[in-house]
Amino acid sequence: MLEGIRDAVRKFLGGTTSYDVAVDEFIKDLQKALISSDVQVKLVFSLTNKIKERLKKESPPTSLERREWFIKIVYDELSSLFGGDKEPEVNPGSLPYVIMLVGVQGTGKTTTAGKLAYFYKKRGYKVALVGADVYRPAALEQLMQLGKQIGVPVYGEPGEKDAVGIAKRGVEKLLSEKYELIIVDTAGRHGYGEEAKLLEEMKEIYESVKPNEVILVIDASLGQKAYDLAKRFHEASKVGSIIITKMDGTAKGGGALSAVVATGAPIKFIGTGEKIDELEVFNPKRFVARVLGMGDVEAIIEKIKAVEDYEGIQKKMQEVTSGKSRLTLRDLYKQIIAMRKMGPLSKILQLMPGINLMGDIPEDQIKVGEKKMQRWLAIMNSMTYEELDNPSLLDKQRMKRIAMGSGTEVEEVKELIEHFNTIQRTLKVLKRRKKDVERLLGQLGGT
Ligand SMILES: Nc1nc2c(ncn2[C@@H]2O[C@H](COP(=O)(O)OP(=O)(O)OP(=O)(O)O)[C@@H](O)[C@H]2O)c(=O)[nH]1
Numbered sequence: 001m002l003e004g005i006r007d008a009v010r011k012f013l014g015g016t017t018s019y020d021v022a023v024d025e026f027i028k029d030l031q032k033a034l035i036s037s038d039v040q041v042k043l044v045f046s047l048t049n050k051i052k053e054r055l056k057k058e059s060p061p062t063s064l065e066r067r068e069w070f071i072k073i074v075y076d077e078l079s080s081l082f083g084g085d086k087e088p089e090v091n092p093g094s095l096p097y098v099i100m101l102v103g104v105q106g107t108g109k110t111t112t113a114g115k116l117a118y119f120y121k122k123r124g125y126k127v128a129l130v131g132a133d134v135y136r137p138a139a140l141e142q143l144m145q146l147g148k149q150i151g152v153p154v155y156g157e158p159g160e161k162d163a164v165g166i167a168k169r170g171v172e173k174l175l176s177e178k179y180e181l182i183i184v185d186t187a188g189r190h191g192y193g194e195e196a197k198l199l200e201e202m203k204e205i206y207e208s209v210k211p212n213e214v215i216l217v218i219d220a221s222l223g224q225k226a227y228d229l230a231k232r233f234h235e236a237s238k239v240g241s242i243i244i245t246k247m248d249g250t251a252k253g254g255g256a257l258s259a260v261v262a263t264g265a266p267i268k269f270i271g272t273g274e275k276i277d278e279l280e281v282f283n284p285k286r287f288v289a290r291v292l293g294m295g296d297v298e299a300i301i302e303k304i305k306a307v308e309d310y311e312g313i314q315k316k317m318q319e320v321t322s323g324k325s326r327l328t329l330r331d332l333y334k335q336i337i338a339m340r341k342m343g344p345l346s347k348i349l350q351l352m353p354g355i356n357l358m359g360d361i362p363e364d365q366i367k368v369g370e371k372k373m374q375r376w377l378a379i380m381n382s383m384t385y386e387e388l389d390n391p392s393l394l395d396k397q398r399m400k401r402i403a404m405g406s407g408t409e410v411e412e413v414k415e416l417i418e419h420f421n422t423i424q425r426t427l428k429v430l431k432r433r434k435k436d437v438e439r440l441l442g443q444l445g446g447t
Pocket residue numbers: 103104105106107108109110111112133136139186187188189245246247248249270271272273274278
C-alpha cells in the first residue's frame with residue numbers, strides 16, 4: 001500500500017543508521033510499497049533507478065540536510081509520475097461536451113456530478129445533468145435536489161427502468177436545447193451486486209451516448225482494489241480521466257496511483273468533502289506530498305523554497321551585519337516580492353542558519369499585510385534607482401511625486417520609509433549583538 005511510504009519516510013528521516021544504508025533501505029521500502037500496491041514492477045524500477053541516478057549526479061545544497069534533500073528527490077520523481085508540475089487541463093476542448101461518470105457503489109458519483117456541474121457553471125458553461133441510475137432507490141431524486149441547489153436542470157424519467165434509453169434520450173434532448181456541457185450520472189450497483197451486469201450496462205450506455213469523456217470516480221480509501229477495478233471499467237468504457245473522492249477522510253488516496261497506472265488516464269479532480277464546492281483541480285505535487293506524509297514533506301519543501309528564495313537576501317544581510325554593505329530600498333523591494341511568494345518573513349528567518357539570533361524581534365515588526373505590500377511595491381516602482389539605492393534622498397518634494405506616480409498617499413510613502421528604518425535599526429542591533437556573542441565565545445575559548 002502507498003500508505004507504507006509514509007512510514008518509510010518517517011523511518012528514513014528519523015533514522016540513526018548511516019546515510020547510505022538508510023537510502024538503500026528506503027528505496028527497498030519504496031519498491032515494496034509500490035509493488036504491493038499493484039504498480040507495475042517495470043514502472044517501479046524505472047522510478048527508483050531515476051532516483052538513484054540523481055543521487056549520484058547531484059549533490060545537496062549546503063543549507064539542507066542530506067536526508068531532507070533525498071526526500072525532495074523522491075518527491076520530485078513521484079510527482080512526475082502523477083503529471084509533474086502542471087495541473088491538468090479541465091476545460092472541454094470543444095463544445096458541446098458530454099461527460100459520463102462511472103464507478104462502483106457509494107464512491108460519490110452522484111455527489112461529484114453535482115460538484116462538476118457547479119464547477120463548470122461557475123466557469124460560464126451552460127450545464128445540464130442526466131440521471132441514468134435506475135437501481136438505487138431515490139437516485140434521481142438525489143440528483144434533482146443537487147440540480148435545484150445549484151440551478152442546473154436535470155433530465156430524468158421517474159419510474160423508467162431502461163438506463164441506456166434514459167441516457168440516450170436525455171443527452172439528445174439536452175443537446176437539442178443547446179446545453180454545452182452535459183454530465184451523465186450512472187448506477188454504481190446493479191441488482192444484487194452483479195458487477196458483470198453493471199459493466200455491461202456501462203458499455204451499452206457508452207456506445208449509445210458516445211460521451212466525449214468517461215470519468216472514473218474512485219474512493220480514496222480503495223487502496224489495492226483500485227487497480228483491478230479501474231482496469232475493468234476501462235475495458236467497458238474507455239476511461240479518459242479519474243476523480244478521487246473523499247480525500248478529506250483518513251485514507252490518503254493509496255489506490256490513486258494504481259488507477260492511474262491501470263487506465264493510463266490522468267487524475268483531474270479530487271473531492272475533499274460532502275459539500276457542493278468541495279472539489280479541487282488535481283495538483284500532482286500536493287497529492288504526492290500527502291502520500292509521503294504531508295507534515296514531513298511539506299516542511300522540507302517549504303524549507304527548500306525558503307532557502308532558495310532567501311539565499312540572496314541572507315547573503316545581503318550578512319554583508320550588512322558585517323558592515324561590508326548597506327541596506328537599500330532595493331533590498332526591501334526584493335524581500336517583499338520573495339515574501340509574497342513565501343509567507344511570513346519571521347518563519348523564513350527561523351529557517352535560516354545564523355539568523356535565529358533575531359528570534360526576539362516582535363512579530364508585528366516583520367509582519368506586513370498583503371494589501372500593504374502591494375501598495376509598497378507600487379510606491380517603490382515609482383522611485384528612481386537613485387532613490388532606491390539611497391533612501392535618504394527622499395525629501396517632501398520627492399515623496400509627493402512618488403505618491404502621485406503610484407496612486408498612493410504621502411503618508412504611505414512615509415510609512416514605508418519608517419518600516420525601512422526599523423529594519424535598518426534592527427540590523428544594527430543584530431550587528432552589535434553578533435559582536436557581543438563573538439566576544440563571549442572568544443572569552444569562553446579561553447584565548
Ligand atoms: N467526505 C466526503 N464524502 C463524500 C465525498 N464525495 C461523496 N461523499 C459522500 O459519499 C456518499 C456517497 O455519495 P454518492 O454521491 O451518493 O455516491 P454514488 O457513487 O453516487 O453512490 P451510488 O449511486 O449508490 O453508486 C454520500 O454520503 C456523499 O455525501 C467527498 O469528497 N468527501
